[in-house]
Amino acid sequence: MDLTKYEKIFTQESGKYLKDLDDLLMSVEKDLINRDLWSEIHGKIHSIKGMAGALSMERITKLSHSMENWCKEFQQGTTEATPNAVQLLLNGADLLRLLVARKGEIDSLENKSWYSSLTASLAKGLEEAATQLQPEKPSHSPARSMPEEIDQVRVAYSLIEELLGLSQEILLSEKTLPTLSQEHKTSGLKTWIDHYTSLLKDLYFRLAQLRLMSVADFSDLFLKTIRGLAREHNKEVRLEVIGGEVQADIALLERLREPFIHLFRNCITHGIEPPDERVRAGKNAEGRIILEAWRERDNLFIKVSDDGQGINRSAIGKYLKDKRTMEDEQIARMSEEDFFNTILSTDFSSARKTTDMAGRGIGMNVVAQAIEYLGGSMTIHSAPSKGTELLLKLPVSLSIMHSVTFKVGKYTLSIPTSDVESIDRGGPISPYESEPLYDLRGLLGVSENGGEFSYILKLKHPREKSRYNSKDGNIELGVDQIIGNRPLMVMPVGELLAKARLFAGVGIMENGDVSILLDIENLLGVETSSNR
């Protein structure tokens, strides 16, 4: 198994955690008994330990484990932190930084000695270690006296939008270029213009990538809210992120910000039990909320799960009886999906009492509306005392995707290149071919079914084997003209077009032209095939 990809992710994520760890340790130094800060510090070190453990980086695992033990004691208040203890942990963070950069390996005797003495100090009793002299750092270690290299700057999102707009306008101005005379062409002016345009296209695409935000950064937006809610409800909660490196369009994530506050609030308010209850149930006192993200084909999947008590089934049952006048038998016949989807109703609430935000029955409805607006879907799974899992499937967010772009009548349409098996010259429809051929002109209301197609797109569609009764799972689409296989900047389809449920996104070509990404699965689901 090639671990390079995971090591790269580990280095990126750990770098971020270590930066946060430095800030948190410096804050806690001024407020040594602040348990919330210790909880956050603990969380950061624990995350590094978890990732290093998965990659068998034993030195990092061992060091972070020792640091974590200290933090746990400070967090629980069993031992009081001292400035020396904080300094020792800061040294630990420095050593972790060095080890992360070297993938857990130590390359010099000096560093080896530093590692040994620091782990030995951390392994000692807190009182003994925290009062003794600090293990000495090698002179060339990543010292705090040298400010970190500036490799990132904070930029307002509006500025990125502005730059993107300006570069688009410059790019579009190419269209207003007057016709060049033969003299101009021979003078090299055309070559110069072509080169200039090519540079502009590159600039535009690079700027477009600035609109992407990692899921890890998105999750950071909720840390304070989660901490505040947990504190308010006397619960211990930790947010874990898997797939933090997955990137999505800021506009899409911005739309998800409010719904996610509701999701996390529900996890903490209704899902995760108080620490004593969790311990009695054989669980860790600290509840976990896991935010997991991944990309699959042209979809972004985000799963939010908790290890709490699960959705209150009796509250759903009561609601169905009281508000929808359903009988027990009818409720029992409901599918799990329909049953749990009840919580998306505008007037549903499982809270025993209402607080400022929870128990007003608006939370999950807000989530459902936002997902619908984005053209996505949500599935809910829950098991008593095990927890709840919400899986969000969102259509393509802004990303650069290679797509086959083609024309059908006056429409410019695209399909992800990864879905296309081959492109063949077309011909008249024959009744003897076994492959199901879909007449896009007919499906899209361009003209009557039938006639000749200039090109046939053969799609890879293994999932549709049974549905479309095709022997090898391939589907063919008849189209009028192929524009090309080109990169598209893909944006979510808006609220109006989402109603049609046929479009997976809006693609922007390098020249600023728009193309509509078809949702083949849905499109073919609305009409039967015509065999040629």
Next chain:
Amino acid sequence: MEWFAFKAGDEYLGIEVQYIHRVVDEVKVTPVPLVPCCHMGLMYYRGEVFDVIHVGSLLGQSERVYNGNPRIILLKWSHKKLALVPDLMVGLIWIDDSKREQTPHAQGEHIVRRITPDEIWSKVSELPYGPHKV
């Protein structure tokens, strides 16, 4: 207060300028299949995609005439956005604040009726989208 006035069919309409994001031309509108006839397509402008709506046909006032590069009013309000294609642009008109709620408003020889972005959005949203349009 100021309204941005335009003509749709025989009617003059005005939208409060606070909702007008920009007025543009020379922007390509890409047609989209299986949408109501007043939906002219999509346009991409400065990093955003707008649904382009022909106001006259939305209001049943006029037939949509194909125009490759129409002048377009971009509206942005409370997380929504739309691009409107009128039959004729009039421009800014000044409405006395004390008469702001009064609609229609007499402007010279024309009567201008106030219309809000939400009213337009609501009409566009009620229309059928998808295969049943064929």
